Amino acid sequence: MRELKIYNTLSRKKEVFTPLTEGYVGMYVCGPTVYSNAHLGNVRTFLTFDVLFRFLRSIGYKVRYVRNITDVGHLVGDGDEGEDKIGKMAKLEQLEPMEVVQRYTNDFHEVLKQFNFLPPSVEPTATGHLIEQIEAVKDLIGKGLAYESNGSVYFDINKYNEQGGNYGKLSGRILEDLLNETRVLDGQSEKRNPLDFAIWKNASPEHIMQWPSPWGMGFPGWHLECSCMSAKYLGNQFDIHGGGMDLKFPHHECEIAQGTSLTGQEPVRYWMHTNMLTVNGQKMSKSLGNSFLPAQLFKGDHELLDQAYSPMTVRFFMLQSQYRSTLDFSNDALKGSQKAFRRLLNGFRMIKSMSFESEDVAIDEKKKAIVEDAIEGFYTALGDDLNTAVGIAHLFTLLKYINMMYMNQLQSSALGEETFNKLKTKYQEFFEEILGLSEEENGTDTSVLNGMLELYKEYKANRQFDKVDQIRAYFKDNGMVIKDLKHRIDWAWEE
Numbered sequence: 001m002r003e004l005k006i007y008n009t010l011s012r013k014k015e016v017f018t019p020l021t022e023g024y025v026g027m028y029v030c031g032p033t034v035y036s037n038a039h040l041g042n043v044r045t046f047l048t049f050d051v052l053f054r055f056l057r058s059i060g061y062k063v064r065y066v067r068n069i070t071d072v073g074h075l076v077g078d079g080d081e082g083e084d085k086i087g088k089m090a091k092l093e094q095l096e097p098m099e100v101v102q103r104y105t106n107d108f109h110e111v112l113k114q115f116n117f118l119p120p121s122v123e124p125t126a127t128g129h130l131i132e133q134i135e136a137v138k139d140l141i142g143k144g145l146a147y148e149s150n151g152s153v154y155f156d157i158n159k160y161n162e163q164g165g166n167y168g169k170l171s172g173r174i175l176e177d178l179l180n181e182t183r184v185l186d187g188q189s190e191k192r193n194p195l196d197f198a199i200w201k202n203a204s205p206e207h208i209m210q211w212p213s214p215w216g217m218g219f220p221g222w223h224l225e226c227s228c229m230s231a232k233y234l235g236n237q238f239d240i241h242g243g244g245m246d247l248k249f250p251h252h253e254c255e256i257a258q259g260t261s262l263t264g265q266e267p268v269r270y271w272m273h274t275n276m277l278t279v280n281g282q283k284m285s286k287s288l289g290n291s292f293l294p295a296q297l298f299k300g301d302h303e304l305l306d307q308a309y310s311p312m313t314v315r316f317f318m319l320q321s322q323y324r325s326t327l328d329f330s331n332d333a334l335k336g337s338q339k340a341f342r343r344l345l346n347g348f349r350m351i352k353s354m355s356f357e358s359e360d361v362a363i364d365e366k367k368k369a370i371v372e373d374a375i376e377g378f379y380t381a382l383g384d385d386l387n388t389a390v391g392i393a394h395l396f397t398l399l400k401y402i403n404m405m406y407m408n409q410l411q412s413s414a415l416g417e418e419t420f421n422k423l424k425t426k427y428q429e430f431f432e433e434i435l436g437l438s439e440e441e442n443g444t445d446t447s448v449l450n451g452m453l454e455l456y457k458e459y460k461a462n463r464q465f466d467k468v469d470q471i472r473a474y475f476k477d478n479g480m481v482i483k484d485l486k487h488r489i490d491w492a493w494e495e
């Protein structure tokens, strides 16, 4: 198995990844709260774990990837007070909460399809796991680590720390600082310590999402669902837990406290957090009003955009930075990505159509070594905490040799049959399977384009130049060019 190093938020170090069970990986990623359309910031986080899922599989692991749907319990403001995000939207739109959930779950799936994400192995919902959550609350009360107060149940941070817990260890927060930062609001007085967090909340009559429990009508706390669903499908301890950086505190900190208290085991071995997608340096978020919806991008329908961008261009744009660096969204950056992506895509089409031609040409050892090194380099880069930026640089090295062969400046036999075949299969595997990139959708079937290219050749041979120009114009209007080379006629994406 190839080496993978992961930056573990918990140890604040890059560590060599070793799974709990050889050959298998259990991975949990916090899914969306389905009260509104997924924006591009969300896409960046899910993309990181899609590529990790793909990479782990490609290097030989069997992966169980669990990504939940949060359909209850996530309150406005991420704390213990306020309305449920979904309940609030349901009231606003005069819908049944589950209609809101369904609508935005559908939207989320549609967005993931557009960006070519692989579906997770399990996609559990919080409302589908109320029994597990109620059992966990009872268990925590039984262990003396949670207490009931006015129909709500709170996790007892002081007790947890007295028993050896270290609340704050993931996010590096110090308890005293947290206490100083915490404003004690009305209603929080029912907590023993203002930092205690709700694992079950008493529902006021106007709260529309509520269920019976031993503590009266209520609903589960947001943090508890992830502890219950991850443990159910991956075990009390599992390999990788991911999410955006903004979830480190309090959400993931609380997951560690709950998981450890419930089972006596540290629930997660490697914590991974993606950095934020920003707009002019500010986190892209729905509440800040600076979020972009994928659909706006595909239509070019936004004041910051001067054109439309395809899903694959956007996917590529995000892959050009490593997941732990911030990424700023701008029209210019996307333009650059479109050009670069199309160059790689043209290479993908070219290499697919090439085959080894045995000719009496000496092997060029230097070129052969560069190709071999770039292939190894791609694996090393992705194995180095998923550095897709460096991986893509190696892909461009491979592209250079594909272009040379395409232009007849290099014979495939100069690389030797083994290296040529490796270049051909690995370029496609890196592009398609690991980075998850694919051919652009352009509304015209490839077989139709190929047919038009044949007509082009015929018209050209018959010197029907008006028809030749018409075909050229059609390709151009659709973002493509006809490459009329001495040794071949082909079409390619305009770069």
Ligand code: AMP
Binding pocket: 030, 031, 032, 033, 034, 040, 041, 042, 043, 044, 045, 243, 244, 245, 246, 247, 274, 275, 276, 277, 278, 283, 284, 285
């Ligand atoms: P939510 O639906 O708000 O619970 O968010 C779903 C996922 O998207 C979480 O892992 C968030 O951390 C992540 N996320 C939200 N905003 C951004 C952003 N601007 N950049 C990257 N990830 C984000």
Ligand code: ZN
Binding pocket: 029, 030, 031, 226, 251
């Ligand atoms: Zn979660």
